[in-house]
Structure formats: structure tokens, C-alpha cells
Amino acid sequence: MVKKIGRLxxxxxxxxxEEIHDFIDQFKxxxxxxxxxxxxxxxxxxxxxxEFIASYxxxxxxxxxxxxxxxxxxxxxxxxxxxxxxxxxxxxxxxQPEKMIDIVSEYFDSIKWEAENIIDIFWKSNQKLMKKNMLxxxxxxxxxxxxxxxxxxxxxxxxxxxxxxxxxxxIIDDESIExxxxxxxxxxxxxxxxxxxxxxxxxxxxxxxxxxxxxxxWVSMTKLxxxxxxLGAKERSKDFVMLTKETIKNWKFEKxxxxxxxxxxxxxxxxxxxxxx
Numbered sequence: 196m197v198k199k200i201g202r203l204x205x206x207x208x209x210x211x212x213e214e215i216h217d218f219i220d221q222f223k224x225x226x227x228x229x230x231x232x233x234x235x236x237x238x239x240x241x242x243x244x245x246e247f248i249a250s251y252x253x254x255x256x257x258x259x260x261x262x263x264x265x266x267x268x269x270x271x272x273x274x275x276x277x278x279x280x281x282x283x284x285x286x287x288x289x290x291q292p293e294k295m296i297d298i299v300s301e302y303f304d305s306i307k308w309e310a311e312n313i314i315d316i317f318w319k320s321n322q323k324l325m326k327k328n329m330l331x332x333x334x335x336x337x338x339x340x341x342x343x344x345x346x347x348x349x350x351x352x353x354x355x356x357x358x359x360x361x362x363x364x365x366i367i368d369d370e371s372i373e374x375x376x377x378x379x380x381x382x383x384x385x386x387x388x389x390x391x392x393x394x395x396x397x398x399x400x401x402x403x404x405x406x407x408x409x410x411x412x413w414v415s416m417t418k419l420x421x422x423x424x425x426l427g428a429k430e431r432s433k434d435f436v437m438l439t440k441e442t443i444k445n446w447k448f449e450k451x452x453x454x455x456x457x458x459x460x461x462x463x464x465x466x467x468x469x470x471x472x
Contacts, residue, residue, distance in 0.1 A: 199240040203247060211244060215251050222257055229256075230264065237268060237279035245275060249282030256285060269302055277302070278309045285313055292321050296328050304339055311346050318347035326358060330365070338371035345377035347385040356389040358397045367400060368408055375411055382415040387422070387431070390438040398446070401454050409453065416457065420465050440465065 197207050218236050222229035239245045252261060261283070268280035281302060288295045295313070303310040317325050325347075332344035351359050363378055386393040401412055419439060423431060443465060446458025 197239060197241050197244050201241070201243075203241065203243050207241075207244070208247065211239075212251075214257075215248060216352065218257060218258055220277075222260075226260075226264075227454040233264065234268075234271075234276065238275050239279060240275060242278075245279040245309075246282055249279050250286045253283050253286030256270055262287065266459075269298070269306075274306070277306045281306045281309050281313070292324055296324065300328075300332070302339075303343055304337075309318060311343065314343065315347035315350070319351045321354075322351065329366075330362070333362070333366045333369075338369075338374060338381050340369065341366065341375040342377050343375075345381055348381055352388050356385050356392050359385050360393065364396070364400070367403070367411065378411055379415045379418070382412075383418050386415070386419055386434055386437060386439075390435045390442075394438060394442045401457065402451055404453060409457070413457065413460075416461055417464060420461055423465070 197203065197211065203211070214236055215233075218229055218232045221232055237245070237248060239248055252265075253260065255261075265280045265283045265287075268276050269284075271277050271280070281298070284298050285295055288298075296317070299310050299313055303314075314325075326345065328347070329344040333341050335341055348359060348362065357398060359381060363381060367378060369375060369378070382393070382397070386397075397412055397416070400408065404412065420443070422428065425438065443458055443461045446454050447462055449455045449458065
């Protein structure tokens with residue numbers, strides 16, 4: 196019996212392996228008889244088990260014939276079944292990631308956990324593809340889809356912060372609270388590693404900011420200031436510490452009222468934290 200949580204043991208893998216081969220043998224003889232066994236097989240309670248089953252089936256001799264059956268299972272009432280089916284296509288379309296993005300685009304909300312993992316993997320391995328598609332996703336009327344477009348975007352913070360910031364700029368005034376949370380999280384992530392690039396962008400966003408955008412920037416900046424103190428403070432880079440303080444100091448003396456006001460408020464927060472540490 197496969198446990199619900201945790202990586203598979205050798206015995207559990209062997210157990211699943213035998214079930215897969217029993218199914219494949221039945222499938223070759225009778226598709227209808229095998230379909231019941233398939234439903235039981237893919238309804239695996241273990242995340243790693245679902246990955247294992249899907250990967251094996253997608254590379255099996257019957258993979259092409261299974262494709263239409265697995266497509267139906269993406270709409271199953273059982274979450275593990277939908278998740279295994281999604282992983283099947285992830286492996287089946289390993290050399291055609293654009294097709295996998297189309298499937299994730301359709302089923303992201305009904306198979307959320309696995310969809311997030313696939314998106315995260317694609318941000319690491321297929322960045323050109325993700326840039327093109329996620330820029331479409333942020334224009335979706337579905338706020339959950341717009342929010343999900345940010346998942347894994349921080350993987351670009353080190354080597355392509357420009358794209359990350361331009362991505363944020365396109366959606367910074369989004370009405371969704373969930374999207375705003377993703378925006379602030381991403382601003383914080385990229386600012387910690389590339390402050391010299393990020394702070395000029397934030398300043399420009401603040402110049403013509405309405406009240407909602409000011410709040411987004413304030414939340415991001417206060418978290419960045421707070422990260423200079425307490426747990427993890429010693430791990431912050433010297434550039435981040437120096438440029439954060441320098442930015443706040445310069446903002447205080449800006450002619451633009453929105454910038455100078457935020458600079459003063461951040462300065463008060465920064466040095467009151469120092470005083471009472």
C-alpha cells in the first residue's frame with residue numbers, strides 16, 4: 196500500500212511498477228477492461244507516486260493510444276486522477292513544451308498544485324517560452340491565471356531583472372488582491388539581489404502613482420527595510436543594505452511630494468528600528 200505523503204520507498208515503487216505492467220498487458224488485450232484498472236492506478240494518493248506512474252505511462256509503448264484516454268481524465272472528479280493525467284502530458288510533450296503550456300492554461304485552476312510546479316520548472320528550463328506565454332496570461336480576465344503567471348518568476352531575478360521589472364510594470368495596477376500580493380513578493384525578491392536596477396524603477400512607478408499603487412510600493416519597501424533588521428539581516432548583501440539606505444535618504448529630498456513623503460516615512464521606520472533593536 197502506497198503511503199499518502201513522502202517519497203516512495205523501493206518496495207512502493209516495485210508495487211506500482213507491477214500494477215502498471217498489469218494495466219499495460221490488459222490494455223493491449225482489451226481497452227474497456229483496462230480502463231477500470233487505469234482509473235484505479237492513476238487515482239494515487241501520493242504526489243511522487245502520481246509522478247512515477249505518469250512518467251512511466253508517457254514513455255510506454257502504449258503512450259500514443261493512451262493520449263485520448265488521459266485527456267478525458269483531466270476532467271475527472273478525483274483530484275489525484277486529474278493530477279496524474281496532467282503529469283502524463285508533461286512527460287508526453289517533453290519535446291513540445293508549447294503544447295504543455297496550452298494544457299496548463301486550460302487546467303491550471305483544477306490541478307493547481309501540479310500546475311504551479313510545472314510553471315516553476317518551465318521558468319527555469321524554458322524561459323523564452325514562458326516570457327511569451329506569461330505576458331499573455333497577465334492579460335487574462337481570470338485573476339487566478341494572472342496571479343499564477345508570477346509563480347516561479349523570481350528565477351529570473353539574478354540574470355534578467357529587467358524582464359521581471361517590465362513584467363511587473365505591465366500589471367502593477369491590477370485590481371486583484373492576490374495579484375498585488377504576487378507583485379510585492381516579486382519586487383522584494385528582485386530588489387534583494389539587484390537593488391541598483393530595482394530602486395530607479397520603483398521611483399518612476401511612484402511619480403504618477405495613485406493611492407493603490409502607492410500602497411503596493413509602500414508594502415514592498417517596508418518589507419525591504421524591515422529585512423535590514425532581525426532574522427536574516429546579517430545575510431543581506433552590502434550593496435543591498437547600502438543602496439536601500441541611500442535610496443531612502445535621496446527620496447526624502449525629492450521635489451515630487453509622493454516620493455519625498457515615502458522617503459521620510461521609510462527613514463523614520465529604518466532608524467526607529469535601529470534605535471530600538
